[in-house]
Amino acid sequence: MLRRLWLLFAQATTVGLALLFVVATLKPEWLRRAPTAVATPVTSGVSIQQVSPGAALTASRPETFGSYGEAARAAMPAVVSIYTAKEVRRPQLSDDPLLERFFGGRGRGEAEKVSGLGSGVIATRDGYVLTNHHVVRAADEISVALADGRKLAATLVGTDPETDLALLRVEASDLPAVTFGRSESLAVGDVVLAIGNPFGVGQTVTMGIVSALGRTNLGINLYENFIQTDAAINQGNSGGALVDTRGNLVGINTAIYSRTGGSIGIGFAIPTTIITDVLDQLIKHGRVVRGYFGIEPEDITSEFAAAFKLPVSSGVYVRAVVRDGPAHRAGMEPGDVIVSINDERVQNTPGVLDQIAKLEPGATARVTVVRNSKEVPLAVKVGERQPPT
Numbered sequence: 001m002l003r004r005l006w007l008l009f010a011q012a013t014t015v016g017l018a019l020l021f022v023v024a025t026l027k028p029e030w031l032r033r034a035p036t037a038v039a040t041p042v043t044s045g046v047s048i049q050q051v052s053p054g055a056a057l058t059a060s061r062p063e064t065f066g067s068y069g070e071a072a073r074a075a076m077p078a079v080v081s082i083y084t085a086k087e088v089r090r091p092q093l094s095d096d097p098l099l100e101r102f103f104g105g106r107g108r109g110e111a112e113k114v115s116g117l118g119s120g121v122i123a124t125r126d127g128y129v130l131t132n133h134h135v136v137r138a139a140d141e142i143s144v145a146l147a148d149g150r151k152l153a154a155t156l157v158g159t160d161p162e163t164d165l166a167l168l169r170v171e172a173s174d175l176p177a178v179t180f181g182r183s184e185s186l187a188v189g190d191v192v193l194a195i196g197n198p199f200g201v202g203q204t205v206t207m208g209i210v211s212a213l214g215r216t217n218l219g220i221n222l223y224e225n226f227i228q229t230d231a232a233i234n235q236g237n238s239g240g241a242l243v244d245t246r247g248n249l250v251g252i253n254t255a256i257y258s259r260t261g262g263s264i265g266i267g268f269a270i271p272t273t274i275i276t277d278v279l280d281q282l283i284k285h286g287r288v289v290r291g292y293f294g295i296e297p298e299d300i301t302s303e304f305a306a307a308f309k310l311p312v313s314s315g316v317y318v319r320a321v322v323r324d325g326p327a328h329r330a331g332m333e334p335g336d337v338i339v340s341i342n343d344e345r346v347q348n349t350p351g352v353l354d355q356i357a358k359l360e361p362g363a364t365a366r367v368t369v370v371r372n373s374k375e376v377p378l379a380v381k382v383g384e385r386q387p388p389t
Helices: 002-026 053-057 069-078 097-103 272-285 302-307 326-330 349-357
Strands: 037-041 047-051 079-089 111-122 128-131 141-145 151-160 165-170 191-196 204-215 226-229 241-243 249-256 267-271 295-299 316-321 337-341 364-371 374-381
Touching: 047 272, 069 079, 069 191, 069 241, 079 128, 111 249, 128 272, 141 165, 151 272, 165 272, 191 226, 191 249, 226 249, 249 272, 267 272, 295 349, 316 326, 316 349, 326 374, 337 349
Parallel strands: none
Antiparallel strands: 037 047, 079 111, 079 141, 111 128, 128 165, 141 151, 151 165, 191 204, 191 241, 204 226, 226 267, 241 249, 249 267, 295 316, 316 337, 337 364, 364 374
16 A cells, blocks of 8 residues: 555656646746835835845846747836926027028027937836936926827926936826846846837847846936946936846846947946936935035056055045045045045945935034055045036
């Protein structure tokens, strides 16, 4: 009796393992567990749907096989086309009747409308839409075309030129908001999809990989931490979504490197680590509030340290200090090397700018600098960075 039960158990186990092997080979997506999206409150009082940190950072991050149709279907309804219009007045050419005869009376200070095109991403179900600052800059009229065909007038909530992000609002409810992913969980080589409206041809999905992470010093924005991708991004894609293979937003497409104006496989997206903070502040203040020291920082390299005979090879060199600025009043001097802020080590110029920006204006920051081979502690009362004119 026991022998028969053992044989039945062994046969059932063998058949089960065989079925599991077939499913894993032919339909691997059936075995994947999708990470749960949870409502993430932000201090401005609204909530966005974002993948839970545990789900995003687990070692069981899914492999990608076959089609990415499910990811595209999940994200496409949340990606919109943005149309802008601006009235431009031509300069008066001349009162000369001869010129008027040849130009037909044109160019006499008359106005014309210039249109623009971009993309955007629905951030919340109640009508907040993210896009690039350069898409809506100086626009007189903004409209948003949804994936379902509706076209809605939009108002500008606020912009942040220093990250090239802008926030719009449309009067609608129950919109198909995107689910925010965690860009900090990305790895070089991960598959990503870019969704937008290139050249106005209509909503388009392109595929590529994450080519690099943490790209800085590109001269595009002041605060840079770009995701680089080879997914095709062209004119009109600006402000559109970069999503992972689950359809979760990991970035906002913002720029390409090109000598021709077309995609050559080097595109840049703003990661969600920046997006969520800017979104929160634009909803709350209509602008982004950042800390300010009033310094001109510069990276330290081994050659730089040797040339200036610096006693340290890491940190950030202070090239200049703004007179009567927060750092100047605290006693910081040109030639100091900042090594830590609030006990957090300083790595490079983008890092120190980001650390200072996150400080609350009016708070006092503990700053350690190296001067004449000695560590000098300073207490800097943080100022507020003024937006660029």
